[in-house]
Amino acid sequence: MATSMDLIKPLVTLVAIVNPLGIVPFFIHYTQGYSHAQRQRTARVSALSAFLVISLSALLGQQLLNFFGISIASFQVGGGLLLLISSLSMLNAQPAEAKGSAEEVRATEAKAAMGASIAVVPLTIPLLTGPATISTMVIYATQSRHWWELGLLVGYGVVVAVISALTFSLADPISRVLGKTGINVMTRLMGLILAALAVEVMATGLGKLFPILERAG
Template identity: 60%
Template sequence: MDIYKPLVALLAMVNPIGVIPFFIAFTQEFDRAQRKQTIRVAAFTCFCVIGLSALLGLKLIEFFGISIASFQVGGGTLLLINALQMLNAKPAESGAVTSDGAGANIAVVPLAIPLLTGPATISTMVIYAQKTTQWWHQAVLVGYGVVVAAFVWLCFSAAGKIAKVMGGTGINIMTRLMGLILAALAVELLQSGLTEMFPVLGITKFR
């Protein structure tokens, strides 16, 4: 397993810079302490989603009798859908989001789930966890959850400054760039899953 690919995929998919406008909108009425608490909870939730997906996701799909090839195709499709959303300058994992959650903690929903992490993130971690051959590979995947959480914390902590420097146009450009990277990774996952399901697709003839 290429040990760096999961981190690239996670950073492209989570893309907290693209979620900064939502963070600012949802926390504009918060005081400084409430905003800091929201940042900590959102970052920790992202770590939990990534870490638990790496450790337990494979056992769950085995329990339901789902093949890895099918999961790769499904996960790759979800990644591609999210990538297409990002290429249109929409945050990955977005969909219908409301901020009037009747007392729900916006740090968990909708910021951490689904704006930052969601089905595509879980699928990606399960797929890469299946490819691990050493126990420390899995530990590295969990460690990447720490890296992503730290990145989320840094971006949200500097949300005001980043928004001023980048502006709406800059954030859109960054979101589209991350979407392009994610699309390439999605195609790789789809190709791998389809080739395993239909070996004939992996046969290339040269004339």
């Protein structure tokens, strides 16, 4: 039977990965020249898109693994490694999902200049919800034994979306109060938490792939 700590762990992991506070500088950068109403709309669309990515990953993750013939243990090891890499980026005060090349960044900025929406790309994908977020939701979805546990994961997607929307809506005052140093400190703290969770996920997967490791522990 799942304990309360087991139930809350996916939410802690999600908040650490998504880390909307660390994306505030990017939100301000990409919405320069926007009116207040346009910024608020961008925040809402980005939050809704993040919820859709999280919920679809939770609901369809198992089916995707079955389709490609990937074992849960292998995905846990791979997903945990991806989380660990993301946490290392955050410990260097970089967003967990910000992995685009210089060419991709320039292309995105060119699209924004042409009037294309930036709420989905790059704010939602890859800055808020990228491969690490998707992997995390798939891993926790495969560990769910009851329909209400899957529903809880979707509910956590709502919580993360609300946090993201509120953070982006208050981007300017947050940036003024915390400053770049404060945001970097928060990002590093989230990275440390994520690193510990990543090691735990990888250890679980390795224990299933190599039972001798579990016996040795």
